[in-house]
Amino acid sequence: MSPLEAVRHLVGLQAQAPNPPYIGLWSRLADFALADLADLLSSRQVVRLALMRSTIHLVDSRDAEPLRGLLAPVLVRGFRATVGRAFDDVDHDEVAAVGAGIVAEEPLTAAELGRRLAVRWPNHEPDRLAALVRTQVGLVQVPPRGLWGSSGQAKHTTLAAWLPETNAAAMSPDTVIRRYLAAFGPATPADAQMWSGLTGLREVFERQADLVTFRDEADRVLYDLPEAPRPDPDTPAPVRLVAAFDNLILSHADRSRVIADEHRKPVIMGTGNGNVRPTVLVDGVVVGMWGTQRTKRTAVLTITPLAKISAKDRRAIEPEARRLLAVTDPDADTVEIHYA
Structure with a gap:
């Protein structure tokens, strides 16, 4: 894209x-x-x-x-x-x-x-x-x-x-739900309500007869678009450094699919003023937080683990961290990756 x-x-x-x-x-x-x-x-x-x-x-x-x-x-x-x-x-x-x-x-x-x-x-x-x-x-x-x-x-x-040429009618709930599912599905009506702030979305989901449904581990019904990609469960998810406030972390009522309940407080609640810290994903799950600091000639990216990070995963995280610093701090003479 x-x-x-x-x-x-x-x-x-x-x-x-x-x-x-x-x-x-x-x-x-x-x-x-x-x-x-x-x-x-x-x-x-x-x-x-x-x-x-x-x-x-x-x-x-x-x-x-x-x-x-x-x-x-x-x-x-x-x-x-x-x-x-x-x-x-x-x-x-x-x-x-x-x-x-x-x-x-x-x-x-x-x-x-x-x-x-x-x-x-x-x-x-x-x-x-x-x-x-x-x-x-x-x-x-x-x-x-x-x-x-x-x-x-x-x-x-x-x-x-x-935008003086903009004169568009309000988006319909049906349209926004389908677009939400394209980005964040499979999901429940409660997930979409958490993402949007809208209420009463169960009826919107249920009246769209072409949506496919699944059951999660808690027996909740998950909806998805019929043409949406659904990779094999064993497909590896590469390491990612996720931005602060990223909707990946915030777009479901059940956030345990991405971040364990015990890790939500330091990431989402522990920073004050509604902040959401940047996170490290390993195999699609939050394992830590990250932040950067710049001295005159050196850019440092520090990772704070929330769960045990194996040596293999650390070897996968480091090049991703260096790739990010090459974009955010291209003029740094040296870059360093630290673990808190």
Whole structure:
């Protein structure tokens, strides 16, 4: 696949931080260069905005408005859970319209937008006013945010201003479920709900008569597309260094298919602020976490094991780690692979 085809196939990559989508594509694609994704962002072929689970995702621009329309209730529900009844005295549509007009003229950070809105609605916290606009309006994070190596602030404008020719209807639940299964199946309705934030998906699965079904070890029904590839169970899965926040780790209610329950806390819960650490896969299962550090002339990749890693597996991990550092730190004189 090309990088754009991969972004579309995955229905986007989770992207709270700017760099993980680059590693997410590098870990999946042959001959991927960091500039490939940076060029897609600069040319507006991919965009960054709040979608699944109300989190920032990087998606194909053709998917942005249709997904935003489908997932609008998820964002509203998340906002309501945060503010309770605090905004019942405010016309949400009016705040959204004013905020959309402001950022359509000039991309702003959430803090800047909140301060401007607070002039008109002084009885409400600026950050929550900005969050209300994000809930009601598709707001794109514009470059240089999201470009590899850039430290640009997250400034926002509207989807309509950034992609003026986009005028697509909301994606149907049936369509998004089939695309989810193409990327992450076989899966249960609960898995798809965990990935998307949508509810009531069991009926959507059950009304698609062509889906094939299986039973997992817990006797749950797993659905899949009839034409989906299903390799022999003994097919080896190569070592992979998985990006932070990668949807591979987050896209199932039953995450034990990828990460053991006892390893979830240090990877998913132990970092604060909803962070998800980058992980090491051996035979398709998380066995450790990884991180990089750069001194003036040396790039170091450190692996923190969560389970015993055999000498054979370490020999398979090291060239993959060196391959990654060759992409992320091409100017380093030396590279080192350490185990914590």
